[in-house]
Amino acid sequence: MIPAAPLASGRTADVYALDGDRVLRRYRSGGDVRAEAEVMRHLYAEGYPVPRVHHADGPDLVLERVTGPTLVEALVGGDVGVRSAARLLVDLHARLHALPTVRATDPAIRILHLDLHPENVVLAPAGPVVIDWANAREGPSALDRAMTALILAEVAVDRSLPLSAAAHELLMAYVAEAGPLESVAAAARLRADLGAPDAARLPDAVRLVLAAGAPGDRAGAGNLALPDP
Missing domain, CATH: 3.90.1200 (Aminoglycoside 3'-phosphotransferase; Chain: A, domain 2)
Incomplete structure (x- = not known):
């Protein structure tokens, strides 16, 4: 179940905490996140510091939850x-x-x-x-x-x-x-x-x-x- 209030909001997307290990990044205007997920999965496999992609579908990306200050x-x-x-x-x-x-x-x-x-x-x-x-x-x-x-x-x-x-x-x-x-x-x-x-x-x-x-x-x-x- 997606929380009613986002954990964070940016210019184009909202981020929701799903549990202690995963977040949902949802684009407000819809769209298709497959290209973004493909790049992130490639970089993760190469050892570059990106969040792990758990699931990608339509405007939704389920990602590893990363904690710490920006x-x-x-x-x-x-x-x-x-x-x-x-x-x-x-x-x-x-x-x-x-x-x-x-x-x-x-x-x-x-x-x-x-x-x-x-x-x-x-x-x-x-x-x-x-x-x-x-x-x-x-x-x-x-x-x-x-x-x-x-x-x-x-x-x-x-x-x-x-x-x-x-x-x-x-x-x-x-x-x-x-x-x-x-x-x-x-x-x-x-x-x-x-x-x-x-x-x-x-x-x-x-x-x-x-x-x-x-x-x-x-x-x-x-x-x-x-x-x-």
Whole structure:
């Protein structure tokens, strides 16, 4: 029996506790979770830290229950420093992009999370676990790193958000750890296609990422086709 109240709610899905070991992630708009489950099962088999998939059907994913604070909660609570958080994000990307893909044979094509930010990293007792693979697909690894920087920048440019300053600091540390970023313009277009929470922030976010350290992608920034604010 599914509890009446969710354990947690995100932008597109609600998470319900089924028991001490399993949760149900249900997408509010319906859909088919088979592709997401396939990626997660593949990564779990390869030893990447994702929740184990117990069942997938329609809009419902039954997953291993992962306990612990999110990386953003640990940052706000002072349990993890900004530099350590940046290194963790870079390491999680590196580990992911080193794994074999599900289908692609081109070595330049890797598995991408495309939503890897501190709210989607749970600091479980056994180590960090990456959650929310709804946007996962295969592509060039540079796109995944640029997307993380862009998501951080979206928060950083909105001074009305409580975590704006912290996001700016983490973005700077992330870029310093990740090195020069590429594919920022492509990441922004994809972010808009995927339904960024506030597309009006994207141009400012792109400019901030480029200023932080993506000189090789400046030419592409002029070709952004983003929604008008």
